[in-house]
Amino acid sequence: MTDCLLGTLKRVTKAGAPAQSGFNIIVGDQMDNAIKSVYETVTARDPDQPEFHQAVEEVLDSLAPVISEYPEYIDVVQGMVEPERVIQFRVPWYDDEGNLHVNRGFRIQFNSAIGPYKGGLRFHPSVNLSILKFLGFEQVFKNSLTGLPMGGGKGGSDFNPKGKSDSEVKRFCQSFMSELWRHIGANLDVPAGDIGVGGREIGYLFGMYRKIANEFTGVLTGKGLSYGGSLIRPEATGYGLVYFAREMLATKDKSFAGATVAISGSGNVAQFACEKVLDLGGKPVTMSDSSGYIYDTAGIDREKLAWVMDLKNNRRGRMKEYAEHFDGVEYTESKPEPNHNELWSTNVDVALPCATQNEINAAEAQMLVEHGAIAVAEGANMPCTAEAVEVLQENGILFAPGKASNAGGVATSGLEMSQNSLRMSWTREEVDQKLEGIMVNIHKNAFETAERYGMPGNYVAGANIAGFLKIAESTMSQGIL
């Protein structure tokens, strides 16, 4: 048990509910102990899963007032921290020189209380059960927040697509799907992309599924437009992030117009976050990859962004080349410490971390505070450590947790599923309008829920509680299974 979880319980017990919230907080020792015991069971069962512990702790930290209101929901919490099913399998494949490689494949089917399992596949050497369980757990709440009928799941492999030829990636994807196919289905579990899995990989995966299963269904999302994909799905996470951040800024009468913006990453989420920031009149000044970051004081304009998209999506190059290609750009290599660099020490109004988990620690959050940031919205999943979030919130910085602010990707995957079921496709404008509506709703829901539970402005608590309530109601109605 860490100080953070205990801290909130104490705060809730001490402060109680504000008079206007209309319910009584009855957190006592018994309730504290019940929540703590859930956390202790999780850490004792899987002591080697720190990222999963981090994600669980953050949610439990928010739930005390809900459990006080509905004590019976503690049973739901106890069940929710254990995935419904964990699948692990062998993925053998041959490289171009004829050497055999054996990777690990996974699918975590976390929770199907409100719909089929839904969530991305990540191909990255760091993938393990801890990372995928944290991502699957987050996905359950995120999908609930979208308002669409999707349960939560996540999967992937420790395969590293970097430096592999197209044929190697294809052989890997085919081998991966030759096992995964029996565990997924349009009404059962619908994977999509995540780090290292984009349009190319989804194409190879879908082709193999179609061949083995002998059916053409919407079993994956993020598909190409020619075979059942949705317009705006590639843009959706980045666009949705900026729609959410726009709503959050508006609560303080601020906007993206004229705002300087730090973005990390240069993949799918980062690219389209950058595009939408430009649409709203902001000035993005940084982007990164795992080797380092660029700082372009003149701003990353549309022409430069198109160059980055070509670099990353077609030529599969490194951000260092940006600094070599454009004048007046600083390039700084990453710190030896994984995931970290000095990117967060630039003078910006808004920070959008869009690379990976735990890329902003407490010291980096402090740098953002000192450099005048007014808002941080997570495009990646859990890019801020618990301590970083505390620093941001204590300093009055608007903070949006990924499960709310990056939900646009999966929401548009949900729209892709609907179009596949209807056997039709909506226009770009129709999908973008629905995406924007969903993001505005998620913001409103998280904002109002935080207020109702006596934590105004705390989007972490608001998102966790709002996401949880829907799952809890469904789980109770169906009998706890």
Ligand code: NDP
């Ligand atoms: P991509 O693979 O397209 O891009 C990932 C980017 O992050 C690359 O620039 C990559 O650099 C960088 N990166 C990855 N791992 C690390 C690391 N360990 N340290 C430093 N940089 C790293 O992935 P996405 O853009 O799709 O995903 C980015 C984040 O957004 C992830 O957290 C993902 O879970 C989350 N997300 C994605 C959604 C989607 O729809 N795609 C939806 C919601 C959230 P390099 O090339 O050097 O590895």
Ligand code: 2IT
């Ligand atoms: O983290 C995420 O929400 C994703 N990678 C997208 C999942 C999806 O099913 O579209």
